[in-house]
Amino acid sequence: xxxxxxxxxxxxxxxxLCCGALIxxxxxxxxxxxxxxxxxxxxxxxxxxxxxxMSKDPYCVKQHASNPAHxxxxxxxxxxxxxxxxxxxxxxxxxxxxxxxxxxFDQKDCMYTPHVLALDTNQEFKVVTSDQTAHNIxxxxxxxxxxxxxxxxxxxxxxxxxxWKNPEVIPVQCNIHPWMHxxxxxxxxxxxxxxxxxxxxxxxxxxxSYTVKAWHEPDEAQTQKVTVAAGGSATADFTLxxx
Amino acid sequence: xxxxLRKWSLLLGAAAFFALPLTSWAxxxxxxxxxxxxxxxxxxxxxxxxNARSTYDYKRYCVSCHGDLGDGNGEVAQWLDPPMWPKPRxxxxxxxxxxxxxxxxxxxxxxxxxxxARGLDRSAMPQWSQFTKQxxxxxxxxxxxxxxxxxxxxxxxxxxxxxxxxxxPERIKAGREVFARVQCWKCHGVxxxxxxxxxxxxxxxxxxxxxxxxxxxxxxxxxxxxxxDIYKIFMTGLDGTPMPSFADNIKPDEAxxxxxxxxxFMQGASKAKELAKTMDLKPVNPNP
Numbered sequence: 001x002x003x004x005x006x007x008x009x010x011x012x013x014x015x016x017l018c019c020g021a022l023i024x025x026x027x028x029x030x031x032x033x034x035x036x037x038x039x040x041x042x043x044x045x046x047x048x049x050x051x052x053x054m055s056k057d058p059y060c061v062k063q064h065a066s067n068p069a070h071x072x073x074x075x076x077x078x079x080x081x082x083x084x085x086x087x088x089x090x091x092x093x094x095x096x097x098x099x100x101x102x103x104x105f106d107q108k109d110c111m112y113t114p115h116v117l118a119l120d121t122n123q124e125f126k127v128v129t130s131d132q133t134a135h136n137i138x139x140x141x142x143x144x145x146x147x148x149x150x151x152x153x154x155x156x157x158x159x160x161x162x163x164w165k166n167p168e169v170i171p172v173q174c175n176i177h178p179w180m181h182x183x184x185x186x187x188x189x190x191x192x193x194x195x196x197x198x199x200x201x202x203x204x205x206x207x208x209s210y211t212v213k214a215w216h217e218p219d220e221a222q223t224q225k226v227t228v229a230a231g232g233s234a235t236a237d238f239t240l241x242x243x
Numbered sequence: 244x245x246x247x248l249r250k251w252s253l254l255l256g257a258a259a260f261f262a263l264p265l266t267s268w269a270x271x272x273x274x275x276x277x278x279x280x281x282x283x284x285x286x287x288x289x290x291x292x293x294n295a296r297s298t299y300d301y302k303r304y305c306v307s308c309h310g311d312l313g314d315g316n317g318e319v320a321q322w323l324d325p326p327m328w329p330k331p332r333x334x335x336x337x338x339x340x341x342x343x344x345x346x347x348x349x350x351x352x353x354x355x356x357x358x359x360a361r362g363l364d365r366s367a368m369p370q371w372s373q374f375t376k377q378x379x380x381x382x383x384x385x386x387x388x389x390x391x392x393x394x395x396x397x398x399x400x401x402x403x404x405x406x407x408x409x410x411x412p413e414r415i416k417a418g419r420e421v422f423a424r425v426q427c428w429k430c431h432g433v434x435x436x437x438x439x440x441x442x443x444x445x446x447x448x449x450x451x452x453x454x455x456x457x458x459x460x461x462x463x464x465x466x467x468x469x470x471x472d473i474y475k476i477f478m479t480g481l482d483g484t485p486m487p488s489f490a491d492n493i494k495p496d497e498a499x500x501x502x503x504x505x506x507x508f509m510q511g512a513s514k515a516k517e518l519a520k521t522m523d524l525k526p527v528n529p530n531p
Contacts, residue, residue, distance in 0.1 A: 056440045057429075058530055134426035136487035140448055143336035147392075148448065149347030150480050152487040154425040160491065175485030176429045178444040 032230035036212055037201040038237040040085040040194045046076035047242045052179045059133040060110035060177065071179075072115040073217060074242055081198020082216065082240055084116040090213040090223055092189030094206060099123040102161070105172075105182070107135045107153065112172070112182035116217065118191045119184060121167060127160040129153045139172040139184060146170065146186070169215065183217055207232070214238040270314060271335050276389055284352040284383035291352070291380030293388050300378060301385050308367060309334060313389030319367065325451040329366045337392030338448070340481040341466035346488035348399025349392060355383045363465040402478055404471055405495050410503050410514045412522050418504025421497050423527035425489055427477075430455040433526035435508035440529070445485045453484055458508035468511075473502050 049070040054060035060069075075083040097120050106113045107129040119125055127137050134154040141148050145168045151160050164170065164186040174180035185191075192200040202212075207230040214222045220243070226234040284291035291297070301309075308323075310316040313334035320331050332339075341358045342350040350358075359379050362370035371379065387393040408414065422428065430445065432438040435458030447453045456464060466476050478498060480488035493501065506515035507524060 056444075134429055136485065138485065138487065143338050143392075147347050147396075148338070148482070150482065150485070150487040151346060152425060152489050152492055154492055157492050175445055175487075176426075176441045178441070 033204050033206050034228040034230065034232040034234065035201050035203050036087070036205055036210070036226055036228060036234045036236055037199070038087075038212075038235050040082045040087075040198040040200065040214060040216075040238045040240060041080045042074070042076050042082050043239045043241050046080075047074050049074060054110060054177070054179065057110065057133055057177060059131070063109035063131075069109070069111060069179075072111070075115070075196065077197045079197060081194070081196065083194055083196045083198065084114070084216070085194040085198075085200070085238070085240070086116060086118045086185040086187070086191060086215045087194065087200050087202055087236075087238075088118070088187040088191040088213055088215075089189050089202070089205070090211040092187075092210075094189055096120075096122070097189060097204070102126055104128055104159075105184075107131055107137070107174070107180070110135075110177050110180060112180060114182075114193070116183045116185060116193060118193050119164060119186050120191065121165060121186055121188055122163050124161055124163045125184075127151075127153070127162070129155070129157055131155065134176060135174045135180070136176055137172065138175055139170050141168055141170045150175075169219075185215060205234075212236045214240070216240055271312065271389070271391075273312065275391075276312060276335075279388040279391070279394060282384045282388035282393060284355070284380050284387060286352050286356045286376070286380050286383065289376055289380040291377075291382070291384035293384050294381060296378065297381035297385040300374070300382055304371070305382070313386070323367055325447070326454045329363075329447075329453070330449075330451065331367070334386050334389035336483075337390030338483040340483060342399070342479050342482065343401035343475055344399025344479060345402065345490060346480045346482055349396055351398045351401060352380075352383050352387075354398075355386060356380060357467070359383065359386075361467060364463040365465065402475065402490065403495070404474055405499075407470055408496075408499055410518060412518055414500045415503050415507060415515055415518060415522065415524070417497065418500035418502070419524065419527060421493060421501045422504055423531075425492055428527060428529060430485065431458065433529055435459055435505065447485070448483045455486070458505060459510065461510040470499075470502050470506075473505060474498050477501065 052069040052071060054064065054069060099120050103117055103125045105117050105125055105127045108131060110131060117125060129135055132155045134152060136150060136152045137160060138150040139148055145166050146164050164184060167186050167188050170184040170186065172182045172184055190202050190204045192202040194200040205228050207228050209225065209227045211223050211225055220240055222238055224236040226236050228234045280293040282293055306317055308317040308319045308331035315331040315333035317331060323330055337349065339350045342354050344350055356379055359382055360370065360372050362368050428439050429441045430439045437455045437457035439455065442455050445453050445455065464473060464476055466472055478488065478490045480486050503515040506513040507519040
């Protein structure tokens with residue numbers, strides 16, 4: 001009871017603060033919003049990532065002459081930190097984020113950069129190509145959830161700008177270079193992707209209690225409960241297991 | 244045929260190796276599908292409905308392949324093995340190969356109307372030219388009512404196809420340049436024989452092996468065989484397959500050049516093929 005009262009008070013304080021911020025024309029996150037931060041690690045040794053045979057396309061082979069290409073399923077740093085894990089707030093019911101950034105998904109050296117692109121629903125992103133060989137960019141959503149498409153991107157192709165309507169983990173592939181696999185991870189609300197040392201920070205989190213979900217390909221998902229105080233920072237570390 | 248078989252077994256192996264983890268698509272209930280039985284189709288001044296007639300026609304002519312729920316699981320489906328025999332389409336997904344509309348958008352009612360009459364070459368899907376236009380319009384409504392997409396989305400706008408210019412040797416040569424630049428040959432091969440470097444590992448959206456179109460062996464494109472159909476095919480792509488859309492990368496005038504160049508591979512008589520005989524057309528160089 002008192003808890004709820006407390007929560008109500010905090011909530012109205014936030015609403016007031018936000019309104020104030022809006023009226024003053026300031027960035028909303030300057031007000032009471034906090035963050036969630038942590039590290040994603042791997043339990044056990046890093047799995048061996050097989051080298052990729054790109055002999056189908058001499059251009060791709062040439063791009064990797066001095067830096068052999070490997071599968072990117074598990075990118076594990078020296079300290080055991082796991083990259084490319086998407087961290088987001090499970091069951092987020094807050095307002096839609098006003099995403100200003102338009103993330104870029106690049107086809108570079110016959111690989112996807114980044115390998116995992118996290119997106120908010122309806123957030124625009126750009127698919128570009130840096131390569132001098134033709135690709136086709138072919139996401140494979142479940143047609144019951146999102147609408148797929150398949151566009152060619154020959155050398156010098158203009159960017160393709162798209163967005164996804166609904167939350168879903170969407171594999172993306174190039175049919176011309178079948179080793180090219182990546183992921184669009186579409187979530188609702190604030191998110192972060194772990195960097196090469198496994199660190200992440202989810203910004204713009206309004207105070208409250210949340211379930212942080214960590215997704216890692218192909219289908220690993222763990223959750224942890226955290227509470228974010230106004231303007232504060234909560235911590236959630238994850239330890240994943242490679243199957 | 245023999246080498247074909249070997250290619251397929253290689254391809255199957257590759258497909259299994261590279262296959263993405265597949266999500267199983269949701270299966271809709273009879274009640275969900277029935278909730279859309281007010282679906283209509285509009286083709287010119289014809290209006291198609293889900294009615295006794297189309298229900299009868301679907302059950303009589305289509306159900307054996309496409310299934311009661313339109314999910315492609317009719318009793319014949321088990322006997323069809325891709326890539327030689329693509330599986331019957333799951334209409335619940337609302338994903339169609341033959342569209343005059345951009346990739347990722349729904350086909351128009353006319354597109355479906357034409358497809359049903361034409362059938363799909365290199366598949367078990369027969370021609371249904373014996374039906375009256377009204378019967379076909381009703382079947383279009385019937386096919387649409389399986390997918391919620393036709394309620395939540397409007398069909399795309401058909402692409403604009405400028406009038407076909409006169410074929411000239413210059414245009415054929417220009418078409419060859421387009422074929423080289425956008426690299427159709429990666430899948431279709433430099434001579435259009437479906438043997439490009441990426442041909443052997445292609446899979447459709449459900450992870451099933453699929454072959455690129457072989458321009459030289461005399462079969463018809465699934466989505467129509469007129470010059471306009473071919474223009475439309477590579478500009479919009481065949482959704483659900485590796486065949487991408489090139490609308491962002493080929494200008495309308497260049498697209499006609501490419502159609503003429505593709506004609507020089509194809510068996511049917513055409514002015515482009517006649518002209519090509521007088522030209523010294525070499526296959527494009529894959530590694531310039």
